[in-house]
Amino acid sequence: MTIMPQSPTPYLLLMLLSLCSFAPANAANALKPDTPSEYSYALPLQVSGKQGVVAFQLPQAVYLNANTANLDDLRVFDANGVAQPHALHRPQVAQPARRDSLAANVFPIRGGSNSTAGGTSIDVDIRTRPDGSVMSVQAHAGKRQGNSGATNATNATLSSLILDFGAAAIGDDNNPVRIDALRFDAPKGEANYNAEVWLQTSSDLKHWSTIGAAELSWLANDNGQTLASDRLEFSPQAFRYARLIWRRGVPAEFAAIHAETLPRQSSEPVRETLWIKPAAVKAIENRAGDQPAGLIYPAGVALPVEQVSLKLSEPNIVLPVALGYYAERRSRHTGKATEWAFRPITHATFYQITQDGQTRRSGALDIRVEHQPEWVIRPLNPAATARPELGLSWQPATLVFLAGGTPPYTLSFGRADATPTSQPLNQVAPGFTPRELARLEQAQAGVLQTGQGAAAGNSAATQAGLSARQRTYILWGVLILGVIVLGGMAWKLIRQMKAGSDKVN
Numbered sequence: 240m241t242i243m244p245q246s247p248t249p250y251l252l253l254m255l256l257s258l259c260s261f262a263p264a265n266a267a268n269a270l271k272p273d274t275p276s277e278y279s280y281a282l283p284l285q286v287s288g289k290q291g292v293v294a295f296q297l298p299q300a301v302y303l304n305a306n307t308a309n310l311d312d313l314r315v316f317d318a319n320g321v322a323q324p325h326a327l328h329r330p331q332v333a334q335p336a337r338r339d340s341l342a343a344n345v346f347p348i349r350g351g352s353n354s355t356a357g358g359t360s361i362d363v364d365i366r367t368r369p370d371g372s373v374m375s376v377q378a379h380a381g382k383r384q385g386n387s388g389a390t391n392a393t394n395a396t397l398s399s400l401i402l403d404f405g406a407a408a409i410g411d412d413n414n415p416v417r418i419d420a421l422r423f424d425a426p427k428g429e430a431n432y433n434a435e436v437w438l439q440t441s442s443d444l445k446h447w448s449t450i451g452a453a454e455l456s457w458l459a460n461d462n463g464q465t466l467a468s469d470r471l472e473f474s475p476q477a478f479r480y481a482r483l484i485w486r487r488g489v490p491a492e493f494a495a496i497h498a499e500t501l502p503r504q505s506s507e508p509v510r511e512t513l514w515i516k517p518a519a520v521k522a523i524e525n526r527a528g529d530q531p532a533g534l535i536y537p538a539g540v541a542l543p544v545e546q547v548s549l550k551l552s553e554p555n556i557v558l559p560v561a562l563g564y565y566a567e568r569r570s571r572h573t574g575k576a577t578e579w580a581f582r583p584i585t586h587a588t589f590y591q592i593t594q595d596g597q598t599r600r601s602g603a604l605d606i607r608v609e610h611q612p613e614w615v616i617r618p619l620n621p622a623a624t625a626r627p628e629l630g631l632s633w634q635p636a637t638l639v640f641l642a643g644g645t646p647p648y649t650l651s652f653g654r655a656d657a658t659p660t661s662q663p664l665n666q667v668a669p670g671f672t673p674r675e676l677a678r679l680e681q682a683q684a685g686v687l688q689t690g691q692g693a694a695a696g697n698s699a700a701t702q703a704g705l706s707a708r709q710r711t712y713i714l715w716g717v718l719i720l721g722v723i724v725l726g727g728m729a730w731k732l733i734r735q736m737k738a739g740s741d742k743v744n
Contacts, residue, residue: 286642290679302539302543306652404481425457516628
Protein backbone atom coordinates (compact mmCIF):
# COMPACT_ATOMS: atom_id res chain seq x y z
CA MET A 240 0.00 0.00 0.00
CA THR A 241 1.40 3.37 -0.98
CA ILE A 242 0.73 6.41 1.27
CA MET A 243 0.19 9.49 -0.82
CA PRO A 244 1.82 12.69 0.51
CA GLN A 245 -0.59 15.26 1.96
CA SER A 246 -1.16 18.17 -0.39
CA PRO A 247 0.42 21.43 0.86
CA THR A 248 -2.04 23.53 -1.10
CA PRO A 249 -3.89 25.13 1.94
CA TYR A 250 -0.59 26.19 3.48
CA LEU A 251 0.58 27.61 0.17
CA LEU A 252 -2.63 29.60 -0.24
CA LEU A 253 -2.27 30.99 3.27
CA MET A 254 1.28 32.05 2.49
CA LEU A 255 0.20 33.73 -0.74
CA LEU A 256 -2.60 35.63 1.01
CA SER A 257 -0.15 36.84 3.64
CA LEU A 258 2.20 38.07 0.94
CA CYS A 259 -0.65 39.88 -0.80
CA SER A 260 -1.64 41.57 2.46
CA PHE A 261 1.76 42.75 3.62
CA ALA A 262 3.62 43.28 0.39
CA PRO A 263 1.68 46.37 -0.81
CA ALA A 264 2.02 48.10 2.55
CA ASN A 265 5.71 47.34 2.81
CA ALA A 266 6.31 48.39 -0.78
CA ALA A 267 4.35 51.62 -0.30
CA ASN A 268 6.34 52.48 2.81
CA ALA A 269 9.56 51.76 0.99
CA LEU A 270 8.52 54.18 -1.77
CA LYS A 271 7.97 57.11 0.65
CA PRO A 272 11.23 58.96 1.23
CA ASP A 273 10.82 61.77 3.77
CA THR A 274 12.92 64.49 2.18
CA PRO A 275 12.19 68.17 1.43
CA SER A 276 11.80 67.42 -2.28
CA GLU A 277 8.71 65.29 -1.58
CA TYR A 278 6.73 68.28 -0.28
CA SER A 279 4.91 70.80 -2.44
CA TYR A 280 5.62 73.94 -0.41
CA ALA A 281 8.35 75.34 1.83
CA LEU A 282 8.76 78.34 4.13
CA PRO A 283 12.31 79.35 5.10
CA LEU A 284 12.54 79.98 8.85
CA GLN A 285 14.98 82.52 10.25
CA VAL A 286 16.14 82.07 13.86
CA SER A 287 18.82 83.76 15.94
CA GLY A 288 20.64 80.51 16.64
CA LYS A 289 20.85 81.36 20.35
CA GLN A 290 17.86 79.32 21.53
CA GLY A 291 17.43 75.56 21.54
CA VAL A 292 13.62 75.63 21.39
CA VAL A 293 11.90 78.00 18.96
CA ALA A 294 8.24 78.76 18.21
CA PHE A 295 6.45 79.72 15.00
CA GLN A 296 2.77 80.64 14.71
CA LEU A 297 1.44 78.94 11.60
CA PRO A 298 0.34 81.47 8.96
CA GLN A 299 -2.66 81.19 6.70
CA ALA A 300 -0.54 79.90 3.81
CA VAL A 301 0.20 76.69 5.74
CA TYR A 302 -3.46 75.96 6.42
CA LEU A 303 -4.46 76.63 2.81
CA ASN A 304 -1.76 74.42 1.26
CA ALA A 305 -1.34 71.57 3.74
CA ASN A 306 -2.93 68.33 2.51
CA THR A 307 -3.92 66.71 5.80
CA ALA A 308 -6.59 67.69 8.30
CA ASN A 309 -4.37 67.37 11.37
CA LEU A 310 -1.28 68.93 9.74
CA ASP A 311 0.42 65.53 9.57
CA ASP A 312 2.39 66.73 6.54
CA LEU A 313 4.36 69.39 8.45
CA ARG A 314 8.13 68.92 8.68
CA VAL A 315 10.94 71.14 9.92
CA PHE A 316 14.08 70.25 7.94
CA ASP A 317 17.58 71.53 8.62
CA ALA A 318 20.12 72.42 5.93
CA ASN A 319 20.98 68.72 5.44
CA GLY A 320 17.35 67.64 5.05
CA VAL A 321 17.15 66.11 8.53
CA ALA A 322 13.72 66.47 10.16
CA GLN A 323 13.76 68.20 13.54
CA PRO A 324 11.45 67.20 16.43
CA HIS A 325 8.37 69.42 16.56
CA ALA A 326 5.06 69.75 18.40
CA LEU A 327 1.85 71.62 17.66
CA HIS A 328 0.72 73.80 20.54
CA ARG A 329 -2.39 75.91 21.11
CA PRO A 330 -1.93 78.07 24.23
CA GLN A 331 -4.84 77.95 26.63
CA VAL A 332 -6.84 81.13 26.94
CA ALA A 333 -6.28 82.90 30.26
CA GLN A 334 -9.25 83.56 32.50
CA PRO A 335 -10.00 87.20 33.29
CA ALA A 336 -8.46 88.43 36.53
CA ARG A 337 -11.17 90.93 37.53
CA ARG A 338 -14.64 92.22 36.75
CA ASP A 339 -15.02 95.31 34.60
CA SER A 340 -16.52 98.44 36.14
CA LEU A 341 -18.40 101.28 34.44
CA ALA A 342 -18.63 104.70 36.14
CA ALA A 343 -22.01 106.41 35.96
CA ASN A 344 -22.61 110.00 34.99
CA VAL A 345 -25.12 111.09 37.64
CA PHE A 346 -27.91 113.62 37.00
CA PRO A 347 -30.05 114.59 40.04
CA ILE A 348 -33.80 115.17 39.64
CA ARG A 349 -35.12 117.79 42.02
CA GLY A 350 -38.72 118.58 42.72
CA GLY A 351 -41.94 116.63 43.15
CA SER A 352 -41.98 113.42 45.15
CA ASN A 353 -40.64 109.92 44.79
CA SER A 354 -42.23 107.68 42.18
CA THR A 355 -43.86 105.21 44.51
CA ALA A 356 -46.05 102.36 43.46
CA GLY A 357 -49.22 104.36 43.92
CA GLY A 358 -47.89 107.90 43.64
CA THR A 359 -47.79 110.42 40.86
CA SER A 360 -44.78 110.14 38.57
CA ILE A 361 -42.59 113.11 37.73
CA ASP A 362 -42.57 114.66 34.29
CA VAL A 363 -38.87 114.67 33.40
CA ASP A 364 -37.30 116.56 30.52
CA ILE A 365 -34.12 114.71 29.49
CA ARG A 366 -31.90 116.21 26.79
CA THR A 367 -29.34 114.01 25.03
CA ARG A 368 -26.50 114.51 22.57
CA PRO A 369 -26.41 112.84 19.14
CA ASP A 370 -24.32 109.98 20.55
CA GLY A 371 -27.00 109.19 23.14
CA SER A 372 -25.22 110.61 26.17
CA VAL A 373 -27.36 112.52 28.65
CA MET A 374 -26.72 116.28 28.60
CA SER A 375 -29.23 117.62 31.15
CA VAL A 376 -32.21 116.53 33.25
CA GLN A 377 -35.01 118.76 34.54
CA ALA A 378 -38.19 117.80 36.36
CA HIS A 379 -41.57 119.53 36.02
CA ALA A 380 -44.03 118.90 38.82
CA GLY A 381 -47.66 118.33 37.90
CA LYS A 382 -50.57 120.14 39.46
CA ARG A 383 -50.18 119.07 43.03
CA GLN A 384 -51.11 120.89 46.27
CA GLY A 385 -51.74 124.16 44.46
CA ASN A 386 -48.38 124.17 42.75
CA SER A 387 -48.31 124.92 39.03
CA GLY A 388 -45.46 125.55 36.66
CA ALA A 389 -41.83 124.55 36.86
CA THR A 390 -40.25 123.81 40.19
CA ASN A 391 -37.22 125.85 41.16
CA ALA A 392 -34.46 123.32 40.63
CA THR A 393 -32.08 125.09 42.96
CA ASN A 394 -34.36 125.15 46.01
CA ALA A 395 -36.27 121.91 45.39
CA THR A 396 -35.31 118.76 47.26
CA LEU A 397 -33.65 115.78 45.60
CA SER A 398 -36.16 113.14 44.51
CA SER A 399 -34.24 110.69 42.26
CA LEU A 400 -31.12 110.18 40.18
CA ILE A 401 -30.67 109.51 36.45
CA LEU A 402 -27.59 107.39 35.64
CA ASP A 403 -25.86 107.18 32.27
CA PHE A 404 -23.18 104.45 32.03
CA GLY A 405 -22.02 105.52 28.56
CA ALA A 406 -21.59 103.78 25.22
CA ALA A 407 -19.34 101.13 26.81
CA ALA A 408 -22.43 99.64 28.45
CA ILE A 409 -23.92 98.83 25.05
CA GLY A 410 -21.19 96.50 23.80
CA ASP A 411 -21.67 94.83 20.42
CA ASP A 412 -23.15 91.67 18.90
CA ASN A 413 -19.95 89.70 19.40
CA ASN A 414 -19.33 90.99 22.92
CA PRO A 415 -22.57 91.98 24.68
CA VAL A 416 -22.22 93.66 28.07
CA ARG A 417 -24.40 92.53 30.96
CA ILE A 418 -24.56 94.30 34.31
CA ASP A 419 -25.43 92.41 37.49
CA ALA A 420 -24.70 94.92 40.29
CA LEU A 421 -24.26 98.59 41.21
CA ARG A 422 -21.69 99.68 43.77
CA PHE A 423 -22.15 102.96 45.69
CA ASP A 424 -19.75 105.29 47.47
CA ALA A 425 -21.19 106.93 50.59
CA PRO A 426 -22.79 110.38 50.19
CA LYS A 427 -20.31 113.19 50.70
CA GLY A 428 -20.23 114.40 54.28
CA GLU A 429 -22.37 111.51 55.50
CA ALA A 430 -20.42 109.22 57.81
CA ASN A 431 -23.64 107.43 58.79
CA TYR A 432 -26.36 106.89 56.24
CA ASN A 433 -29.22 104.45 55.71
CA ALA A 434 -31.86 104.23 52.96
CA GLU A 435 -33.83 101.81 50.81
CA VAL A 436 -33.49 102.46 47.07
CA TRP A 437 -35.13 100.94 44.01
CA LEU A 438 -33.48 100.66 40.61
CA GLN A 439 -35.22 101.15 37.27
CA THR A 440 -33.51 100.67 33.88
CA SER A 441 -34.18 101.86 30.35
CA SER A 442 -32.70 101.64 26.89
CA ASP A 443 -34.40 104.78 25.50
CA LEU A 444 -35.02 107.03 28.55
CA LYS A 445 -38.76 106.69 27.94
CA HIS A 446 -39.76 103.26 29.14
CA TRP A 447 -38.57 102.13 32.56
CA SER A 448 -38.56 98.73 34.28
CA THR A 449 -37.92 98.07 37.97
CA ILE A 450 -35.30 95.33 38.30
CA GLY A 451 -34.06 95.48 41.90
CA ALA A 452 -33.93 97.08 45.33
CA ALA A 453 -31.40 97.23 48.16
CA GLU A 454 -30.80 98.55 51.65
CA LEU A 455 -27.77 100.86 51.52
CA SER A 456 -26.05 101.80 54.77
CA TRP A 457 -22.79 103.12 56.15
CA LEU A 458 -22.06 103.03 59.88
CA ALA A 459 -18.85 104.59 61.24
CA ASN A 460 -17.41 104.20 64.75
CA ASP A 461 -15.14 106.44 66.79
CA ASN A 462 -12.01 104.70 65.46
CA GLY A 463 -12.79 105.69 61.86
CA GLN A 464 -13.84 102.20 60.87
CA THR A 465 -16.91 101.87 58.63
CA LEU A 466 -19.34 99.01 58.23
CA ALA A 467 -20.91 99.32 54.79
CA SER A 468 -23.65 97.67 52.76
CA ASP A 469 -22.96 99.36 49.43
CA ARG A 470 -24.12 96.98 46.67
CA LEU A 471 -27.38 96.55 44.77
CA GLU A 472 -27.44 93.17 43.04
CA PHE A 473 -29.90 91.90 40.44
CA SER A 474 -30.15 89.38 37.62
CA PRO A 475 -27.80 90.20 34.71
CA GLN A 476 -29.26 92.92 32.49
CA ALA A 477 -28.19 94.82 29.39
CA PHE A 478 -28.89 98.57 29.74
CA ARG A 479 -27.24 101.96 29.46
CA TYR A 480 -29.56 104.21 31.51
CA ALA A 481 -30.86 103.74 35.04
CA ARG A 482 -33.02 105.66 37.52
CA LEU A 483 -32.60 105.46 41.28
CA ILE A 484 -35.58 106.28 43.52
CA TRP A 485 -35.92 106.23 47.30
CA ARG A 486 -38.51 104.13 49.07
CA ARG A 487 -37.22 104.97 52.55
CA GLY A 488 -34.69 107.40 53.93
CA VAL A 489 -33.54 110.86 52.87
CA PRO A 490 -32.44 111.11 49.21
CA ALA A 491 -28.77 112.02 48.87
CA GLU A 492 -26.20 112.31 46.08
CA PHE A 493 -23.67 109.50 46.32
CA ALA A 494 -20.02 110.32 45.84
CA ALA A 495 -19.82 107.80 42.95
CA ILE A 496 -21.84 104.95 41.43
CA HIS A 497 -20.26 102.12 39.40
CA ALA A 498 -21.86 99.28 37.43
CA GLU A 499 -20.19 95.88 37.66
CA THR A 500 -20.31 93.75 34.49
CA LEU A 501 -20.26 89.99 34.32
CA PRO A 502 -16.80 88.55 33.58
CA ARG A 503 -16.57 86.56 30.38
CA GLN A 504 -16.43 82.80 30.73
CA SER A 505 -13.06 82.94 28.99
CA SER A 506 -11.09 85.48 27.01
CA GLU A 507 -11.46 85.18 23.27
CA PRO A 508 -8.50 83.47 21.60
CA VAL A 509 -6.67 85.17 18.76
CA ARG A 510 -8.28 83.98 15.54
CA GLU A 511 -7.61 84.39 11.84
CA THR A 512 -10.43 84.71 9.33
CA LEU A 513 -10.47 83.70 5.68
CA TRP A 514 -13.14 85.34 3.51
CA ILE A 515 -14.27 83.26 0.53
CA LYS A 516 -16.58 84.13 -2.36
CA PRO A 517 -18.96 81.45 -3.64
CA ALA A 518 -17.41 79.48 -6.48
CA ALA A 519 -20.20 77.53 -8.13
CA VAL A 520 -23.65 76.05 -7.79
CA LYS A 521 -24.01 72.27 -7.91
CA ALA A 522 -27.07 70.19 -8.50
CA ILE A 523 -27.94 66.87 -6.95
CA GLU A 524 -30.44 64.32 -8.03
CA ASN A 525 -33.12 62.96 -5.78
CA ARG A 526 -36.58 61.60 -6.19
CA ALA A 527 -37.95 65.11 -6.81
CA GLY A 528 -35.48 65.77 -9.61
CA ASP A 529 -32.60 68.22 -9.77
CA GLN A 530 -32.44 70.57 -6.81
CA PRO A 531 -30.06 73.51 -6.30
CA ALA A 532 -27.35 72.40 -3.94
CA GLY A 533 -26.57 75.87 -2.63
CA LEU A 534 -23.43 77.99 -2.66
CA ILE A 535 -20.09 76.20 -2.71
CA TYR A 536 -17.07 77.76 -0.96
CA PRO A 537 -13.70 76.06 -1.65
CA ALA A 538 -11.44 76.07 1.41
CA GLY A 539 -8.66 73.87 2.76
CA VAL A 540 -8.97 70.58 4.59
CA ALA A 541 -6.35 71.70 7.14
CA LEU A 542 -8.41 74.66 8.37
CA PRO A 543 -9.70 73.90 11.91
CA VAL A 544 -12.80 76.08 11.51
CA GLU A 545 -14.51 76.99 14.80
CA GLN A 546 -16.48 80.10 13.79
CA VAL A 547 -18.36 81.07 10.62
CA SER A 548 -19.60 84.48 9.46
CA LEU A 549 -21.44 85.86 6.46
CA LYS A 550 -20.69 89.19 4.80
CA LEU A 551 -23.94 90.36 3.22
CA SER A 552 -23.99 93.04 0.52
CA GLU A 553 -27.72 93.82 0.67
CA PRO A 554 -28.66 96.74 3.01
CA ASN A 555 -31.70 94.97 4.48
CA ILE A 556 -31.74 91.19 4.44
CA VAL A 557 -32.55 88.26 6.70
CA LEU A 558 -31.06 85.00 5.45
CA PRO A 559 -31.83 81.71 7.26
CA VAL A 560 -29.45 79.02 6.00
CA ALA A 561 -28.23 75.48 6.54
CA LEU A 562 -24.45 75.28 6.74
CA GLY A 563 -22.70 72.03 5.90
CA TYR A 564 -20.85 70.08 3.23
CA TYR A 565 -21.43 67.45 0.55
CA ALA A 566 -20.19 63.87 0.87
CA GLU A 567 -20.17 61.26 -1.86
CA ARG A 568 -22.01 58.06 -1.04
CA ARG A 569 -23.29 54.95 -2.80
CA SER A 570 -26.27 55.86 -4.92
CA ARG A 571 -29.74 54.77 -3.90
CA HIS A 572 -31.01 55.09 -7.46
CA THR A 573 -30.67 52.70 -10.36
CA GLY A 574 -28.17 53.64 -13.05
CA LYS A 575 -25.81 55.63 -10.82
CA ALA A 576 -22.87 54.32 -8.82
CA THR A 577 -22.57 57.28 -6.42
CA GLU A 578 -24.41 60.46 -5.50
CA TRP A 579 -23.80 63.60 -3.46
CA ALA A 580 -25.51 63.87 -0.07
CA PHE A 581 -25.72 67.12 1.89
CA ARG A 582 -24.55 66.82 5.49
CA PRO A 583 -25.69 69.81 7.59
CA ILE A 584 -23.51 71.04 10.45
CA THR A 585 -25.82 73.73 11.82
CA HIS A 586 -28.72 76.03 10.98
CA ALA A 587 -28.56 79.78 11.60
CA THR A 588 -30.10 83.08 10.56
CA PHE A 589 -27.77 85.80 9.32
CA TYR A 590 -28.99 89.36 8.84
CA GLN A 591 -28.09 92.94 8.03
CA ILE A 592 -30.74 95.57 8.85
CA THR A 593 -30.54 99.36 8.87
CA GLN A 594 -32.82 100.89 11.49
CA ASP A 595 -32.84 104.49 12.86
CA GLY A 596 -29.64 105.25 11.00
CA GLN A 597 -27.79 102.30 12.56
CA THR A 598 -26.90 98.98 10.97
CA ARG A 599 -27.45 95.75 12.85
CA ARG A 600 -25.44 92.75 11.70
CA SER A 601 -25.35 89.13 12.78
CA GLY A 602 -22.16 88.13 14.53
CA ALA A 603 -19.89 85.12 14.18
CA LEU A 604 -21.43 81.71 14.82
CA ASP A 605 -19.55 79.23 17.01
CA ILE A 606 -19.48 75.64 15.72
CA ARG A 607 -17.62 72.48 16.62
CA VAL A 608 -14.21 72.29 14.96
CA GLU A 609 -14.61 71.12 11.35
CA HIS A 610 -12.11 70.30 8.59
CA GLN A 611 -13.76 70.50 5.16
CA PRO A 612 -12.17 71.02 1.72
CA GLU A 613 -15.32 72.92 0.73
CA TRP A 614 -18.28 74.43 2.57
CA VAL A 615 -21.88 74.66 1.44
CA ILE A 616 -24.57 77.20 2.30
CA ARG A 617 -28.13 76.25 1.45
CA PRO A 618 -30.64 79.12 1.90
CA LEU A 619 -33.78 77.89 3.63
CA ASN A 620 -35.78 80.40 1.59
CA PRO A 621 -35.92 78.99 -1.97
CA ALA A 622 -36.41 82.48 -3.40
CA ALA A 623 -33.19 83.84 -1.87
CA THR A 624 -30.70 85.20 -4.42
CA ALA A 625 -27.99 86.54 -2.09
CA ARG A 626 -24.42 85.39 -2.70
CA PRO A 627 -22.63 86.41 0.50
CA GLU A 628 -18.98 85.93 1.32
CA LEU A 629 -18.26 83.22 3.86
CA GLY A 630 -15.86 83.92 6.71
CA LEU A 631 -14.04 80.95 8.25
CA SER A 632 -12.27 81.62 11.55
CA TRP A 633 -9.80 79.46 13.43
CA GLN A 634 -7.17 79.68 16.14
CA PRO A 635 -3.71 79.26 14.56
CA ALA A 636 -1.51 76.63 16.17
CA THR A 637 2.01 77.40 17.30
CA LEU A 638 4.74 75.13 15.97
CA VAL A 639 7.36 74.45 18.65
CA PHE A 640 10.52 72.80 17.32
CA LEU A 641 13.98 71.85 18.52
CA ALA A 642 16.60 73.93 16.72
CA GLY A 643 19.11 71.11 16.33
CA GLY A 644 21.05 69.89 13.33
CA THR A 645 22.51 72.44 10.92
CA PRO A 646 20.69 75.73 10.30
CA PRO A 647 19.02 77.27 8.35
CA TYR A 648 15.66 75.57 8.78
CA THR A 649 12.74 75.09 6.42
CA LEU A 650 9.10 74.34 7.17
CA SER A 651 7.87 71.94 4.48
CA PHE A 652 4.25 70.94 3.89
CA GLY A 653 1.87 69.80 1.18
CA ARG A 654 1.90 66.00 0.94
CA ALA A 655 -1.27 63.93 1.10
CA ASP A 656 0.37 60.60 2.05
CA ALA A 657 2.60 61.95 4.82
CA THR A 658 2.65 60.10 8.12
CA PRO A 659 2.31 62.08 11.35
CA THR A 660 5.57 62.95 13.12
CA SER A 661 4.37 65.58 15.58
CA GLN A 662 5.40 64.77 19.14
CA PRO A 663 3.93 65.66 22.54
CA LEU A 664 4.99 69.10 23.71
CA ASN A 665 6.82 67.71 26.76
CA GLN A 666 9.07 65.69 24.43
CA VAL A 667 10.13 68.76 22.47
CA ALA A 668 10.27 71.30 25.30
CA PRO A 669 10.47 69.18 28.48
CA GLY A 670 10.01 71.05 31.72
CA PHE A 671 8.96 74.33 30.07
CA THR A 672 6.28 76.25 31.97
CA PRO A 673 3.38 77.98 30.17
CA ARG A 674 5.07 81.30 30.88
CA GLU A 675 8.32 80.10 29.28
CA LEU A 676 6.45 78.72 26.27
CA ALA A 677 4.73 82.08 25.79
CA ARG A 678 8.13 83.81 25.75
CA LEU A 679 9.84 81.50 23.23
CA GLU A 680 11.75 83.09 20.38
CA GLN A 681 9.49 83.48 17.35
CA ALA A 682 10.97 82.31 14.06
CA GLN A 683 10.55 84.67 11.11
CA ALA A 684 9.20 83.23 7.85
CA GLY A 685 10.62 83.98 4.42
CA VAL A 686 8.86 83.90 1.05
CA LEU A 687 6.65 80.88 0.32
CA GLN A 688 8.41 78.54 -2.12
CA THR A 689 6.97 75.86 -4.39
CA GLY A 690 8.76 72.56 -3.94
CA GLN A 691 9.46 69.73 -6.36
CA GLY A 692 6.64 67.73 -4.85
CA ALA A 693 4.10 70.02 -6.52
CA ALA A 694 5.45 69.22 -9.99
CA ALA A 695 5.29 65.51 -9.25
CA GLY A 696 1.60 65.72 -8.53
CA ASN A 697 0.96 64.92 -4.92
CA SER A 698 -2.82 64.92 -4.86
CA ALA A 699 -4.85 62.25 -3.14
CA ALA A 700 -6.15 60.98 -6.48
CA THR A 701 -2.61 60.65 -7.86
CA GLN A 702 -1.45 58.82 -4.77
CA ALA A 703 -4.47 56.53 -4.89
CA GLY A 704 -3.77 55.67 -8.53
CA LEU A 705 -0.10 55.03 -7.81
CA SER A 706 -0.95 52.79 -4.87
CA ALA A 707 -3.50 50.88 -6.97
CA ARG A 708 -0.93 50.25 -9.71
CA GLN A 709 1.63 49.13 -7.15
CA ARG A 710 -0.85 46.68 -5.64
CA THR A 711 -1.70 45.34 -9.10
CA TYR A 712 1.94 44.75 -10.01
CA ILE A 713 2.69 43.09 -6.69
CA LEU A 714 -0.41 40.90 -6.91
CA TRP A 715 0.51 39.70 -10.40
CA GLY A 716 4.04 38.99 -9.22
CA VAL A 717 2.77 36.96 -6.27
CA LEU A 718 0.32 35.06 -8.49
CA ILE A 719 3.03 34.19 -11.03
CA LEU A 720 5.28 33.06 -8.21
CA GLY A 721 2.41 30.93 -6.86
CA VAL A 722 1.87 29.31 -10.28
CA ILE A 723 5.56 28.46 -10.48
CA VAL A 724 5.55 26.99 -6.98
CA LEU A 725 2.37 25.00 -7.65
CA GLY A 726 3.81 23.71 -10.93
CA GLY A 727 6.98 22.58 -9.18
CA MET A 728 4.99 20.83 -6.46
CA ALA A 729 2.73 19.15 -9.04
CA TRP A 730 5.76 17.92 -10.97
CA LYS A 731 7.26 16.56 -7.73
CA LEU A 732 3.97 14.90 -6.81
CA ILE A 733 3.72 13.24 -10.24
CA ARG A 734 7.26 11.86 -9.87
CA GLN A 735 6.41 10.47 -6.44
CA MET A 736 3.24 8.81 -7.78
CA LYS A 737 5.15 7.32 -10.71
CA ALA A 738 7.86 6.01 -8.41
CA GLY A 739 5.25 4.37 -6.16
CA SER A 740 3.56 2.74 -9.16
CA ASP A 741 6.85 1.25 -10.33
CA LYS A 742 7.42 -0.31 -6.91
CA VAL A 743 3.98 -1.94 -6.93
CA ASN A 744 4.62 -3.48 -10.33
